[in-house]
Amino acid sequence: xxxxxxxxxxxxxxxxxxxxxxxxxxxxxxxxxxxxxxxxxxxxxxxxxxxxxxxxxxxxxxxxxxxxxxxxxxxxxxxxxxxxxxxxxxxxxxxxxxxxxxxxxxxxxxxxxxxxxxxxxxxxxxxxxxxxxxxxxxxxxxxxxxxxxxxxxxxxxxxxxxxxxxxxxxxxxxxxxxxxxxxxxxxxxxxxxxxxxxxxxxxxxxxxxxxxxxxxxxxxxxxxxxxxxxxxxxxxxxxxxxxxxxxxxxxxxxxxxxxxxxxxxxxxxxxxxxxxxxxxxxxxxxxxxxxxxxxxxxxxxxxxxxxxxxxxxxxxxxxxxxxxxxxxxxxxxxxxxxxxxxxxxxxxxxxxxxxxxxxxxxxxxxxxxxxxxxxxxxxxxxxxxxxxxxxxxxxxxxxxxxxxxxxxxxxxxxxxxxxxxxxxxxxxxxxxx
Numbered sequence: 001x002x003x004x005x006x007x008x009x010x011x012x013x014x015x016x017x018x019x020x021x022x023x024x025x026x027x028x029x030x031x032x033x034x035x036x037x038x039x040x041x042x043x044x045x046x047x048x049x050x051x052x053x054x055x056x057x058x059x060x061x062x063x064x065x066x067x068x069x070x071x072x073x074x075x076x077x078x079x080x081x082x083x084x085x086x087x088x089x090x091x092x093x094x095x096x097x098x099x100x101x102x103x104x105x106x107x108x109x110x111x112x113x114x115x116x117x118x119x120x121x122x123x124x125x126x127x128x129x130x131x132x133x134x135x136x137x138x139x140x141x142x143x144x145x146x147x148x149x150x151x152x153x154x155x156x157x158x159x160x161x162x163x164x165x166x167x168x169x170x171x172x173x174x175x176x177x178x179x180x181x182x183x184x185x186x187x188x189x190x191x192x193x194x195x196x197x198x199x200x201x202x203x204x205x206x207x208x209x210x211x212x213x214x215x216x217x218x219x220x221x222x223x224x225x226x227x228x229x230x231x232x233x234x235x236x237x238x239x240x241x242x243x244x245x246x247x248x249x250x251x252x253x254x255x256x257x258x259x260x261x262x263x264x265x266x267x268x269x270x271x272x273x274x275x276x277x278x279x280x281x282x283x284x285x286x287x288x289x290x291x292x293x294x295x296x297x298x299x300x301x302x303x304x305x306x307x308x309x310x311x312x313x314x315x316x317x318x319x320x321x322x323x324x325x326x327x328x329x330x331x332x333x334x335x336x337x338x339x340x341x342x343x344x345x346x347x348x349x350x351x352x353x354x355x356x357x358x359x360x361x362x363x364x365x366x367x368x369x370x371x372x373x374x375x376x377x378x379x380x381x382x383x384x385x386x387x388x389x390x391x392x393x394x395x396x397x398x399x400x401x402x403x404x405x406x407x408x409x410x411x412x413x414x415x416x417x418x419x420x421x422x423x424x425x426x427x428x429x430x431x432x433x
Contacts, residue, residue, distance in 0.1 A: 007025060008029070008033075008036055008037075008038050008039070008054075009038065009039050009041065010022060010025060011025065011026075011029075011036075011038050011054055011346075011416075012038050012039065012040055012041075012080070012416060013041075013043070013416065014043065014179040014180075014414050014415055014416045015414065016416070017320075017412065017413075017414065017415060017416055017419070018412055018414050019412065020412075021320065021348050021419060023348070023349075023352055023361065026056055026346065026348065026349035026352065027349075027352065029054070029056045029349070030056045030057050030349060030353060034055070034056050034057045034060060034333050035053055035054070035055055035056075035060065035332050035333045035334075035335040035337075036053070036054050036056070037051055037052075037053060037054075038051060038052055038053075038054045038344070039051050040052060040080065046081060049080070049081065049082060049342075050342070051342070052080060052323070052341070052342035052343065052344050053332070053335065053337055053341055053342065053343045053344065054321075054344050054346060055332065055333075055343060055344065055345045055346060056346050056349040056350070056353075057333065057349075057350065057353055057355070058350040058351075058353035058355065058356045058371075058373070059353075059355070059356075060332060060333050060345075061345040061346070061347065061349075061350040061373055061377070062350075062373065062377050062378075063332070064324055064332070064343060064345050065322075065324075065345060065373070065376060065377040065378040065380065066377060066378040067378075068100040068101060068104075068324075068378070068379055069100075069327065070326065070327055070328065070330055071324035071325070071326060071327070071343055072100050072324060072325050072326075072327050073097065073098050073099060073100055073104070073324060073380065074093055074098055074099050074100045074103075074325075075325035075327065075340075076089070076323065076325040076342060077089065077092045077093060077095075077098040077323070078097055078098055078322050078323050078324070079215065079323055079417070080321070080323050080342065080344055080416075080417075081213065081215075083213065083216065084213050084216065088213065088216050088217070088218075090260075091216075091217050091260055091264070092215075092216075092264065094258065094260035094261045094263075094264045095261075095264030095265070095267065095268055096108060096261075096264070096265060096268055097268055097272070097380065098264075100379075101379055104379060104380070105379070107257075107261065107265065108383060110257070111240050111265070111269075111383070112383065114157060114240045115383050115384050115386060115387055116386070117386050120386040120387050120390050123153070123156070123157075123387070123390065124390050124394070126156070127149070127153060127390055127391055127394045128394045128397070128398075130148075130149055130152050130153075130394075131149055131391070131394035131395045131397075131398050132394075132398050134146075134148055134149065134395075134398075135398055135399075135402060135428060136428070137428055137429055137430055138427070138428060139407045139425065139426070139427050139428075140425075140426060140428065141423050141424060141425055141426075142282050142285055142424040142425075142426045143278075143282045143421050143422060143423055143424050146277070146278065146281040146282050146285075146395065147169060147278050149277065149281070149391050149394070149395060150273065150274050150276075150277035150278055150391060151165050151166075151168050151169050151172075151274060152165060153273075153277075153387065153391060154168055154269065154270065154273045154274055155168060157240050157269075157273070157387070158240050158241050158266075158269055158270070159230065159240070159241045160230065161195050161198075163193055163194055163195050163198065164189075164194055164195050164197070164198040164226075166188055166189040166190070166193075166194075167189050167194070167198055167201060167202075167223075167226065168270050168274060169188065169189075169274070170186055170187055170188055170189055171220070171222075171223050171270055171271060172270065172271050172274035172275055172278065173186040173188075174186060174214055174219075174220075175214065175215055175220075175267075175271045176271065176274075176275045176278075176279075176415070176417075176418045176420070177413055177414075177415060177418065177420070177422075178214035178215065179414050179415045179416065179417075180413050180414040180415060180422070181414075182422060183413070183422070185208055187205070189202065197226060197229035197230060197233070198226065200225060200226075200229060201222045201223070201225050201226035201229070202222065203222075204221050204222040204225040205221070205222035206218065206219060206221050206222070217263070220267065223266070223267060223270065224263045224266070224267075227262070227263055227266035227267075228263075231262070240269055241266075269384075272384075273384055273387075275318060275319070275418060275420075276318045276319070276382070276384070276388050277318075277388055277391050277392065278318075278420070279316075279318035279319075279413075279418055279419055279420040279421070280312070280313060280316060280317075280318040280374075280388070280392065281391075281392060281395050282420075282421045282424045283312070283316030283318065283419060283420070283421060284309075284312035284313075284316055284392070284396070285399065285404065285424065285426070286316075286410055286421065286424055287312055287315050287316050287363055288312075288399075288404075289404065289405070289406060289426075290363075291363045294308075294363055294364070294365045297365055297366075298365050298400065299400055302397070302400060304365050304366050305393055305396060305397060306393070307365060307366050307367060307368055307370065308365035308366075308396065309389060309392045309393055309396060310367070310370040310372065311363060311364060311365055311367045311370060312392070312396075313372055313374040313375070313392075314351045314357070314367070314370055314372035314374060315351070315363050316419060317347045317348050317351055317372070317373075317374040317419055318374065318418065318419055318420070319347060319374070319417065319418060319419070320346060320347060320348040320416070320417060320418070320419050321344050321345060321346045321347060321348070321416075321417065322344070322345055322347070322376070322380075323342055323343070323344045323345075324342075324343045324344075324345070325340065325341070325342060325343065326338065326339055326340060326341045326343055327339060347372075347373045347374055347376075348419065350372075350373050351372045351373060351374065356371055357370075357371075375388070401430065401431055401432070402428050402429065402430055402431060403428070403429045403430075403431055404426050404427070404428055405426065405427050406425065406426060406427075407425040407426050407427040408423075408425035409425075410423060410424045410425075411423040411424075
C-alpha cells in the first residue's frame with residue numbers, strides 16, 4: 001500500500017506515459033484505493049494545482065459520468081488543468097463538452113443530425129474509398145497515414161474546403177499534443193496552398209507565449225478567425241457548420257448559438273473529431289502487431305471486424321481521462337469528497353477492470369460483450385461514435401489486405417490525457433501480389 005501511495009503522482013505526470021500507460025499502477029489502485037487523491041505539482045508552464053480525486057473502477061467511472069447533478073462538467077470544465085483566469089473559464093464553459101443538461105442537451109440537438117447512423121451510412125462508401133487510397137507498398141509512418149482519414153472526414157462533415165484540411169491537422173496537434181515539444185508548436189500547412197480565408201487564419205496565429213494555456217482562446221485566435229470566415233461563406237446544407245448556423249430560435253448569423261458557443265462548437269469538432277481516430281487507429285495497429293495470433297485470427301475470420309474494433313478501443317483508449325467537479329459534499333466508493341473538488345475518471349483503468357472484463361490484459365478480437373468506456377458514458381457519450389467506428393472499420397478492413405510489419409520502434413506522445421503515438425514506422429506489402 002505504501003509503495004502505491006508514493007507513486008500516485010505518476011498518474012498525473014505526462015512523462016509517465018512516454019513509455020506506456022501505467023496499467024499495473026491502475027490495477028493496484030483499483031484494488032487498494034479506487035478513489036484516490038492525486039497531487040498536481042507544477043510542470044513547466046503548468047502551474048501547481050490543488051490536486052484531484054482519481055476514479056479507477058469501471059462502476060464508479062460510469063456512476064460519475066451518469067450523474068451530472070453530482071459531478072459537473074460545467075463548474076470547472078473537463079480538463080485537469082484549471083483555466084488560467086475567470087474569463088477563460090467562462091469562455092470554455094460555452095463548449096458543449098463543458099456543459100451540463102439542459103444546456104448541453106440544447107447544443108447536442110443542434111448538430112446531432114450530422115452524426116446519426118443514417119447520416120454515417122451515407123458517408124461510409126466515401127470513407128472506405130478514402131481509406132483504401134491511403135495505402136501503398138513500401139515503408140511509411142503509419143501515424144501520418146492514419147491522420148489523413150479523420151482530417152478528410154472532418155473537413156467533409158464540417159464543410160471545410162479541401163485546400164484547408166491541413167489546418168485541422170495543425171490545430172488538433174497543438175491542442176492534443178501541447179505537453180509534447182514536438183507537437184506544441186506544430187505548423188505544417190503551406191500558406192500558399194490555402195484558400196484566402198485559410199491564409200487569413202495563418203496570419204492571425206498568435207505567437208506562443210510561456211505560461212499561456214494552449215487550449216485557451218488567446219492561443220487559438222487563428223482557429224476562431226477561420227471559423228468566423230467559414231461561417232460567412234456558402235456551405236453545404238448538410239454540414240455541421242450549416243447545422244450550427246441554422247441552430248435554433250434566436251436566428252441571426254450564428255443561428256441559435258452565442259458567439260462563444262459557436263467558437264467552442266467549432267473547436268470541439270475540429271479537435272475532438274480528430275483526436276480519437278488519430279490516436280486510436282495507429283494504437284490499434286500497434287496492438288495487432290504486438291498480438292500476431294489475434295491478427296491472424298482476424299484475417300482468417302473477417303466477420304470479427306466489428307468486435308475487433310471494439311476491442312482495440314478498449315485496449316488502446318484514445319483519451320485516458322476526463323474531469324468533473326463535485327457539486328456538493330458526497331461519498332464515492334466510501335471516499336468523502338467535498339463540493340468543488342476535482343473528480344477525474346480514468347477510462348484507461350475502467351477498461352481493464354477485471355470485474356467487467358475477464359482476463360482484462362488479454363487482447364481478444366472476439367471479446368463480447370465489451371462494455372468499454374472509450375467513448376464515455378451518460379449524457380456526454382461521444383456524439384461522433386458512429387462516425388469514428390465507421391472510419392476505424394474502413395481502415396482495418398483495408399489493412400487486412402496488406403502484410404504489415406514494423407520498420408522501426410514506435411514513439412509515444414508525451415501526454416497524460418491523450419493515448420497517442422507520434423511515429424509508427426511500418427512496411428506494407430499487398431497480400432495478393
